[in-house]
Amino acid sequence: MTKPIGSAATTQQPAYSARDTLARLLVRWEWLLVVLIIAVAVLNTRLSPFFLRTNNLLRTTSDFMEIGIMMLPMVFIIVTGNIDLSIASTLGLSASFMGWLHIMGVNIWLAATAALLVGALAGLLNGVLIARLRLPALVVTLGTFSFYRGLAYALLGDQAARGYPPAFTSLGQGTLGRTRIPVALLIFVLLALAFGLVLNRMTFGRYLYVIGNNEEASRFSGVPTVRIKIAMYVLSGLMAALAGLILAARFGSTRPDIGTGLELTVITVTVLGGISIFGGSGTMIGAILALLLIGILRFGMGLVNIQGQVQDIVIGSLLILSILLPRLAGQLSAIRSWRGATLGKIGLALLVTVLFGWFFFWSRTLIPAK
Amino acid sequence: MFEKGLRSFLILVVLAVLSACGGTPATTTSSTATQGAATSSSSTMAATTETSAATMVAATDTSTTTMTAATETSAATMAAATDTSTAATAAATDTSAATMTAATDTTTATMAAATDTSTATMAATGAAATAAGSGAAGGAKTYILVPKALGNPYFDTANKGAQQAAKELGVTVTYQGPATADATQQIQLINSLIAQNVSGLAISADDSDALVPAGKQAMDAKIPVVTWDSAIAPGGRMVHINQAVAADIAAIQIKMASDLAGGAGKIAILSATSTAPNQNEWIGLMKEELKKPDYAKLQLVDTVYGDDQDEKSYTEAQGLMKKYPDLKVIIAPTTVGIASSARAVQDAKLVGKVFVTGLGTPNQMRDYVKSGAAPQFALWNPSDLGYLAIQTLDAVASGKIKGQPGDTFTAGKLGSYTIDKDGVVLLGKPTVFNKDNIDQFNF
Numbered sequence: 001m002t003k004p005i006g007s008a009a010t011t012q013q014p015a016y017s018a019r020d021t022l023a024r025l026l027v028r029w030e031w032l033l034v035v036l037i038i039a040v041a042v043l044n045t046r047l048s049p050f051f052l053r054t055n056n057l058l059r060t061t062s063d064f065m066e067i068g069i070m071m072l073p074m075v076f077i078i079v080t081g082n083i084d085l086s087i088a089s090t091l092g093l094s095a096s097f098m099g100w101l102h103i104m105g106v107n108i109w110l111a112a113t114a115a116l117l118v119g120a121l122a123g124l125l126n127g128v129l130i131a132r133l134r135l136p137a138l139v140v141t142l143g144t145f146s147f148y149r150g151l152a153y154a155l156l157g158d159q160a161a162r163g164y165p166p167a168f169t170s171l172g173q174g175t176l177g178r179t180r181i182p183v184a185l186l187i188f189v190l191l192a193l194a195f196g197l198v199l200n201r202m203t204f205g206r207y208l209y210v211i212g213n214n215e216e217a218s219r220f221s222g223v224p225t226v227r228i229k230i231a232m233y234v235l236s237g238l239m240a241a242l243a244g245l246i247l248a249a250r251f252g253s254t255r256p257d258i259g260t261g262l263e264l265t266v267i268t269v270t271v272l273g274g275i276s277i278f279g280g281s282g283t284m285i286g287a288i289l290a291l292l293l294i295g296i297l298r299f300g301m302g303l304v305n306i307q308g309q310v311q312d313i314v315i316g317s318l319l320i321l322s323i324l325l326p327r328l329a330g331q332l333s334a335i336r337s338w339r340g341a342t343l344g345k346i347g348l349a350l351l352v353t354v355l356f357g358w359f360f361f362w363s364r365t366l367i368p369a370k
Numbered sequence: 371m372f373e374k375g376l377r378s379f380l381i382l383v384v385l386a387v388l389s390a391c392g393g394t395p396a397t398t399t400s401s402t403a404t405q406g407a408a409t410s411s412s413s414t415m416a417a418t419t420e421t422s423a424a425t426m427v428a429a430t431d432t433s434t435t436t437m438t439a440a441t442e443t444s445a446a447t448m449a450a451a452t453d454t455s456t457a458a459t460a461a462a463t464d465t466s467a468a469t470m471t472a473a474t475d476t477t478t479a480t481m482a483a484a485t486d487t488s489t490a491t492m493a494a495t496g497a498a499a500t501a502a503g504s505g506a507a508g509g510a511k512t513y514i515l516v517p518k519a520l521g522n523p524y525f526d527t528a529n530k531g532a533q534q535a536a537k538e539l540g541v542t543v544t545y546q547g548p549a550t551a552d553a554t555q556q557i558q559l560i561n562s563l564i565a566q567n568v569s570g571l572a573i574s575a576d577d578s579d580a581l582v583p584a585g586k587q588a589m590d591a592k593i594p595v596v597t598w599d600s601a602i603a604p605g606g607r608m609v610h611i612n613q614a615v616a617a618d619i620a621a622i623q624i625k626m627a628s629d630l631a632g633g634a635g636k637i638a639i640l641s642a643t644s645t646a647p648n649q650n651e652w653i654g655l656m657k658e659e660l661k662k663p664d665y666a667k668l669q670l671v672d673t674v675y676g677d678d679q680d681e682k683s684y685t686e687a688q689g690l691m692k693k694y695p696d697l698k699v700i701i702a703p704t705t706v707g708i709a710s711s712a713r714a715v716q717d718a719k720l721v722g723k724v725f726v727t728g729l730g731t732p733n734q735m736r737d738y739v740k741s742g743a744a745p746q747f748a749l750w751n752p753s754d755l756g757y758l759a760i761q762t763l764d765a766v767a768s769g770k771i772k773g774q775p776g777d778t779f780t781a782g783k784l785g786s787y788t789i790d791k792d793g794v795v796l797l798g799k800p801t802v803f804n805k806d807n808i809d810q811f812n813f
Contacts, residue, residue: 048566050565050566050567053565056565059561059564059565059587060561060562060565062561063554063557063558063561160579162579162603172583173583247554250557250583251553251557251579251580251583252579252580252582252583253577253579253580253582255553255577255579255580258553258580259554260552261550261552262554299562299565302558302561302562302563302565303562303565305544305546305566307520307546307549308547308548308549308550308555309520309521309549311549312549
């Protein structure tokens with residue numbers, strides 16, 4: 001990736017050194033995730049004979065694809081230092097709208113297209129309020145979080161839309177041809193590639209980082225911040241709608257409460273992926289690795305029957321560690337004698353792994369022996 | 371940076387796929403013989419830490435197996451996997467642990483016989499040991515009782531009954547549910563249970579429609595699925611255990627009211643909302659029931675609606691007592707209304723003059739039962755519900771019945787049950803709670 005500032009400021013300019021170490025640290029964050037993924041995978045394999053089975057691994061991906069799809073635009077949004085709390089509600093609204101149309105007898109594909117449109121519109125409303133009217137993203141999306149979910153309830157009430165045709169439900173339940181690869185996984189992989197390329201290779205992506213680093217400055221240097229932010233929220237709404245379709249297909253039905261609470265998981269994964277909540281840094285690879293980590297972590301804990309609440313504790317502490325560690329490591333590497341030596345960071349990574357492993361075994365003892 | 375990350379990611383994926391493909395030699399489709407095939411790739415780097423980890427697992431599992439009298443299949447397979455693979459990597463300490471497990475575990479007979487098909491042909495990163503152990507082949511079955519959510523006394527009580535059934539049947543029942551009552555989480559849980567190849571699922575569904583595909587997947591994987599308390603729509607389960615039918619609920623409430631009124635006098639109904647389908651069905655049936663000659667002297671004077679709000683129900687109950695000074699009984703077929711009415715009676719100092727009955731839960735009604743404001747009320751017994759769910763599941767899983775309409779089976783202490791034409795088993799008459807039995811219940 002091109003980061004001229006970082007590479008130029010290796011030795012002489014002390015003004016840049018802090019940023020330099022930070023940048024290098026972020027490079028390392030992905031590696032820490034890789035280490036964690038390997039550690040969790042090894043642990044899971046040790047703890048359960050059912051973990052390393054292609055069938056099981058592929059099936060469990062379906063539990064995380066909606067999260068993954070919504071995570072992609074969330075990376076964009078958080079990179080610019082904004083947030084979108086309304087995604088799960090947008091998901092619910094779009095899926096409910098599709099269900100409502102389905103009940104009215106509209107063709108399912110037509111209904112699905114309309115649902116995508118509704119999602120994009122929901123995103124557009126967010127974008128206009130935030131970018132054009134300069135309202136704070138947190139408050140706007142907190143508002144639409146309730147608003148969109150309320151609309152979903154208004155559409156379907158306490159009834160459920162059901163009886164989707166098999167061609168549609170295969171979007172969430174089906175596999176590719178004769179292979180065992182879920183359709184949803186393929187959709188996610190393709191989208192992830194596209195979003196990754198946009199973030200890393202295109203001007204649009206670079207502008208996102210620029211906005212995240214200093215929005216005022218970027219506006220004055222001619223970056224079309226308003227347009228970019230609106231586009232980013234429209235994308236977010238669109239992806240939430242797509243996730244809604246896949247979730248509805250997976251459920252084979254829609255209720256207005258569909259996907260409640262997913263926004264927090266999505267934000268958790270994104271932040272765990274090393275996307276700074278203050279904006280300006282983070283990579284798509286990091287977010288995808290974090291998704292993989294959460295996925296195998298949840299699945300592994302499920303396999304050894306760790307209670308749901310304990311799983312939440314694990315994920316929660318992991319998130320806290322993920323924002324605590326870079327700060328801690330940043331301070332440590334600011335000490336001159338440590339500079340250049342990766343020993344400290346490796347040590348920290350090891351410490352985390354060990355702590356994590358210890359926690360994993362400890363949490364296993366929490367399973368009540370009945 | 372991007373390329374580097376991508377490259378390493380790809381390598382990781384390739385490695386994972388390699389180990390997955392190389393590790394499971396056609397075990398997935400073939401039947402019970404090699405069900406619990408375990409694959410474990412261990413790199414030399416992590417060998418030492420893993421060994422200690424394995425010993426830890428072995429140790430904890432031994433304790434659990436002794437406690438559950440060698441019935442915990444998943445633990446057994448787990449131990450099998452770790453022990454054999456570490457034996458392959460020549461860890462001397464683990465052998466003792468393995469023998470320890472062997473001493474206490476009855477399924478070790480099959481475990482020891484597990485063929486070590488070590489086809490260690492992995493890439494340069496490390497050696498891979500593959501061990502196949504048959505886990506679920508033995509007699510010990512593990513059923514999972516899945517509530518709507520954990521931490522709810524109602525479901526915890528159901529689990530008590532389920533554990534009793536487990537003891538009687540000689541199986542293990544694990545109580546495992548989502549952290550919150552949410553269909554997405556419950557499906558995720560069910561997926562991981564399917565992956566573990568458990569012997570059967572008894573589910574209280576968070577969403578009757580959304581769980582249909584998950585239930586189907588389980589049944590496709592030859593895991594029987596029954597539902598209790600809250601059904602999965604037909605197609606996603608084999609049998610549903612229904613806690614009560616409307617006619618019985620109506621009949622028991624009229625009977626309790628008649629008992630409390632001494633067979634004659636004015637009674638009134640305090641319901642939830644005027645549109646609540648359950649309550650309206652019950653009220654209709656109660657009116658039918660009152661036409662019976664036994665209840666000829668009971669006079670239903672009014673039906674009011676407290677909208678399932680505590681404050682409104684309380685006011686409505688007060689209104690009833692003012693309007694009908696000689697009112698004998700208030701029937702509240704709703705858990706909100708019954709508690710509010712009982713409180714209204716107590717506050718009006720009319721205990722012993724006006725009685726409250728209906729549907730409620732013991733924890734909420736305990737004080738009123740003891741004070742005499744609501745001497746008896748009814749609800750189904752969740753403990754029996756959990757008991758029957760496991761009994762039904764076992765009957766299906768062990769092949770005693772197919773789960774078809776018309777099938778008859780014996781459910782331990784509860785006696786004989788028949789599956790009706792909708793694939794539903796009815797628990798039975800509601801349980802009446804009074805001061806003699808209320809302290810046995812906590813939900």
